[in-house]
Amino acid sequence: MQRHVTHQVAYYTFDSLRDAEALVHAISTRHGGVSPAPFATLNLGHAIGDDDANVDENTRRLYAALALDATATVTARQAHGAAVAIVDARHRGARIANVDALVTNTPAVPLLLRYADCVPILLYDPKRRAIGLAHAGWRGTLGKIATQTVQAMRDAFGTRPRDLIACLAPSIGACCYRVGDDVIARVRVAFDDADALLIPRDGGIHLDLWEANARQLRALGIAQIEIAGVCVAHHTDEFYSWRAEGGRTGRFGAIIALNA
Numbered sequence: 001m002q003r004h005v006t007h008q009v010a011y012y013t014f015d016s017l018r019d020a021e022a023l024v025h026a027i028s029t030r031h032g033g034v035s036p037a038p039f040a041t042l043n044l045g046h047a048i049g050d051d052d053a054n055v056d057e058n059t060r061r062l063y064a065a066l067a068l069d070a071t072a073t074v075t076a077r078q079a080h081g082a083a084v085a086i087v088d089a090r091h092r093g094a095r096i097a098n099v100d101a102l103v104t105n106t107p108a109v110p111l112l113l114r115y116a117d118c119v120p121i122l123l124y125d126p127k128r129r130a131i132g133l134a135h136a137g138w139r140g141t142l143g144k145i146a147t148q149t150v151q152a153m154r155d156a157f158g159t160r161p162r163d164l165i166a167c168l169a170p171s172i173g174a175c176c177y178r179v180g181d182d183v184i185a186r187v188r189v190a191f192d193d194a195d196a197l198l199i200p201r202d203g204g205i206h207l208d209l210w211e212a213n214a215r216q217l218r219a220l221g222i223a224q225i226e227i228a229g230v231c232v233a234h235h236t237d238e239f240y241s242w243r244a245e246g247g248r249t250g251r252f253g254a255i256i257a258l259n260a
């Protein structure tokens with residue numbers, strides 16, 4: 001990944017998407033906004049205790065840095081599930097309830113989701129000019145949201161998985177993601193060879209969300225997968241982490257859009 005600073009707003013882009021001229025994408029950080037602690041400073045999350053005016057200004061600054069139209073954005077009221085919405089120009093400015101992935105082949109319709117530990121998954125089909133964006137926490141991961149998002153692109157746009165470029169952005173790593181017996185049991189049901197995803201560490205069991213999602217993508221035939229490998233819980237100086245910050249923190253965003 002590459003770090004950029006534009007108009008004091010810091011964000012990251014993926015190396016594997018660097019030459020995709022038809023695409024704009026970014027993973028925001030916590031730098032360049034106006035929110036006070038504990039949301040300091042570029043919080044993109046509403047309804048978590050920050051003032052809405054701060055969130056709106058942070059969003060404006062991020063979109064200005066990316067030269068995107070914030071009013072055209074499609075976002076979601078995320079539900080930690082595996083539902084996918086197919087969107088187009090009719091959805092510009094909409095916030096779609098109870099979905100955790102968005103896909104489109106319409107230019108100038110940016111997709112935005114918010115995170116504070118869960119895995120952002122960006123998908124780009126350069127052949128069919130289509131994109132997808134998913135939010136994969138443990139529930140979404142076990143619900144195979146990565147698989148569901150690719151299947152939605154295949155059904156809606158004719159995407160062939162072998163053409164896709166997939167990127168997994170900073171999120172909580174197995175180093176910090178200790179899980180309890182209920183999650184462990186569900187992982188064993190959802191995945192063959194679940195022991196490869198459940199890692200003994202520090203007297204407990206940790207879940208590798210990166211590998212769990214990458215495994216789904218590989219199983220579909222996707223070979224181009226870039227995993228950032230950055231644990232947000234270890235880098236709260238740069239990103240928000242719900243777990244590392246005791247549930248009192250902001251949200252960073254993942255944005256992907258096709259150029260007009």
